[in-house]
Amino acid sequence: MRKRRLETALLASPHAMRAAAANMVAFRLDRMRRRGEAYRQGLSLIDDYHSAEPESFRRRQGERLQEFLDQTAGEVPYYRDRPTGRGTDAFESLASWPLLSKADARGAGQGLFHPRLLKKRHYVGHTSGSTGTPFSFRLSFESLRLRFGLRDAFYLLHGFDFEELNVRLGGRLFIPAERSRPPFWLRDRFANQLMFSIYHLGGRADADFIEALERHDASFITGYPSSIHLLARACERLGSSFRPRGVFSDSETVHDFQRDRVRNVWGCEIHDSYGLEVGWVAGQCRLGAYHVSPLTSVVEILAENGEPAPPGEVGEIVVTDMTNLLMPLVRYRTGDVGAWSSSPCDCGWNTPSLAFIQGRIDDVVLLPDGRKVGRLDHIFKLAKCIKEAQIIQETPSDFAILVVPEDGYGPDEERDILNEARKRLGSATRIKIREVPQIPRTARGKFRSVISKVRPSD
Ligand SMILES: [Zn+2]
Numbered sequence: 001m002r003k004r005r006l007e008t009a010l011l012a013s014p015h016a017m018r019a020a021a022a023n024m025v026a027f028r029l030d031r032m033r034r035r036g037e038a039y040r041q042g043l044s045l046i047d048d049y050h051s052a053e054p055e056s057f058r059r060r061q062g063e064r065l066q067e068f069l070d071q072t073a074g075e076v077p078y079y080r081d082r083p084t085g086r087g088t089d090a091f092e093s094l095a096s097w098p099l100l101s102k103a104d105a106r107g108a109g110q111g112l113f114h115p116r117l118l119k120k121r122h123y124v125g126h127t128s129g130s131t132g133t134p135f136s137f138r139l140s141f142e143s144l145r146l147r148f149g150l151r152d153a154f155y156l157l158h159g160f161d162f163e164e165l166n167v168r169l170g171g172r173l174f175i176p177a178e179r180s181r182p183p184f185w186l187r188d189r190f191a192n193q194l195m196f197s198i199y200h201l202g203g204r205a206d207a208d209f210i211e212a213l214e215r216h217d218a219s220f221i222t223g224y225p226s227s228i229h230l231l232a233r234a235c236e237r238l239g240s241s242f243r244p245r246g247v248f249s250d251s252e253t254v255h256d257f258q259r260d261r262v263r264n265v266w267g268c269e270i271h272d273s274y275g276l277e278v279g280w281v282a283g284q285c286r287l288g289a290y291h292v293s294p295l296t297s298v299v300e301i302l303a304e305n306g307e308p309a310p311p312g313e314v315g316e317i318v319v320t321d322m323t324n325l326l327m328p329l330v331r332y333r334t335g336d337v338g339a340w341s342s343s344p345c346d347c348g349w350n351t352p353s354l355a356f357i358q359g360r361i362d363d364v365v366l367l368p369d370g371r372k373v374g375r376l377d378h379i380f381k382l383a384k385c386i387k388e389a390q391i392i393q394e395t396p397s398d399f400a401i402l403v404v405p406e407d408g409y410g411p412d413e414e415r416d417i418l419n420e421a422r423k424r425l426g427s428a429t430r431i432k433i434r435e436v437p438q439i440p441r442t443a444r445g446k447f448r449s450v451i452s453k454v455r456p457s458d
Pocket of ligand 1: 285287289291347348
């Protein structure tokens, strides 16, 4: 609460004061994150995954998991009160534990905290989640540092020193929405980061953002793929010569049209990281597969019947984060859908990988004829003159497609979108296209490509 009041007070203060305050916060965070044994451990993990044999991870993962489950079952009230089995090995034990949804975790309240570790200083984070349901989580400093080490190692793997100047396009609100003249960004001198206000992207401020990009010549860009896409689009539209050397996305599902835009405009690939409240869970290698981190978490992909989905088949991603005994999330239902790769990856990173992450379970719509349809972003594959779009299922058979048009948008594009939508949603549905000036974000500034008002979502 105190943090929220501080945020509000800072939004109302002059820009120089906001910048100074942001740097104070950054200094503290940087000191807290990038130090200690846990950070160094995280930093060396991806190297380990390249040099050691896959079987050795499996064994070490099993040992860590058993220890983590034993401590959780013995100390954490929520699990003490629930039947949790023990199998012949750690993985079999894990399979007998209940799944944990975000609603379960919220409902558990204090019961999900390790009583002794709760008394030590720790980090409290908040997330709106992609569904807008607020959720706060607690991390031990060790867990936080390990995560940062792992993330920095991921940048290093792709040839980026995290100390090089980078641009961050994240959900933090630090520039008042009504501000109409630059700067629309803050410089964080400790993380060497230029934080762009994504709430000002895609409009009149674009020229100022580009001027800042060119002047600072940032090395790489990180953040929400929807915002990265808007920035690439702005560079294209305004003919900017700026080229980042790399792009790292997180927090939202990356769509093909976003990857295409970045490739075409900036000439580089998006390296996506996958993680939620449960930290850094997987990251894309140079060949595009999402490699997991067996020494920090256990990833399961479960089919609808609750059984493990075989490679190549989609299922819900369920994660056990072994780094945070303070608030153990065991078999945490992420609400995201993905599939294991069918064959080992040739990139040299010796851990299992997901072939793709398809999006949220909520992005799949249920039609009156009983069909479930996902990957709806493909409806826009032919539309070149839209800035962004959102599909809303109003009733089981009524759909609204919100489109933010750009120069060149007209009846032809509209017809293409309608045709593509019909192919997927069938002829029994009613589909209306509405042109809108912008598409609202969630409380944390995340973009949702599909909203269904039919199925209540958690
Ligand atoms: Zn790979």
